[in-house]
Amino acid sequence: MRPTERKLTLALGHNGYKLTAQRRSVLKAISNSHEHLTPAEVHERVNQENSKIGLVTVYRTLELLSELGLICQVHREGKSQSYTLAPSGHHHHMICSECGTVADFTDCDLGELEARLSRETGFEIEGHLLEFSGRCGDCQEQAGRNADD
Amino acid sequence: MRPTERKLTLALGHNGYKLTAQRRSVLKAISNSHEHLTPAEVHERVNQENSKIGLVTVYRTLELLSELGLICQVHREGKSQSYTLAPSGHHHHMICSECGTVADFTDCDLGELEARLSRETGFEIEGHLLEFSGRCGDCQEQAGRNADD
DNA sequence: TGCTAAATGAAAATATTTTTCATTTAGCAT
């Protein structure tokens, strides 16, 4: 059993949820992709396989997996919600604007900035959203190759 | 003329766009609020006044004002797009999760982090999204007063 | 093996955003 599947089994059991084929398919689709996927994209990919599950179930499952911390949301300007596999614990995303690949990083180091803002504005800070966008190594290479032609 | 209106006149003229009553109303609704407003909310507020403008025009106008740098988008988990008045230049938001107030700050100081990520992952970083969420001073006070009762 | 609460999915409802196109109007040239 793949480590992601094992996590799913544990997280579901722990919280009184049932392990279903649909839930396994959704998580598998996400963990098989390095990109962030919208509910519609997950649905499409799952249904290309044998399974055929309903879009409503995809929505419900994405919300559940997100709650369990197995996947997390990616925020793109103007785009609809999309999800990617979550490493454990606090982390952030770098997103390739060309191919959609998501890379995680953990040490955001915003403590000092938070403290200063809190002091200066009186806000009590509870959380933050930090994402970088750019071009991944692969897409840069590809652009380089095309320029060479 | 209020400074925001002056900016609007200049930005529109500069770019070959026309100054219309609708555009003034939309910008006014946003600049009159410290909260971030969705298209539907902007529409509602504008139409409470004399004017009565179409929701489609609100959508189009928000996009235009955003392009011109007069307003900017706020990103909330699971919520639909919303906008707030933009100070000039690069900046970020702190958003009160209770009342929706948005406060801006400018010095995000992510250069070092960017450089390290770029070095370690090969990503070429082009931009970032940084938002803090928490409770504004007012909402903390109010909570304090309620606890006192 | 059977029971039951949880999960699923089809359909409908609701919400959000975009497109189309006929009508109006701001800004400019006269």
Place this chain on the structure above:
DNA sequence: ATGCTAAATGAAAAATATTTTCATTTAGCA
């Protein structure tokens, strides 16, 4: 000032996204 024209508007419809409802199925347990 007046008329012209490209840009802007708005009503309606279409497209897209998300949620609710409820009858049916099923995972996990006794």
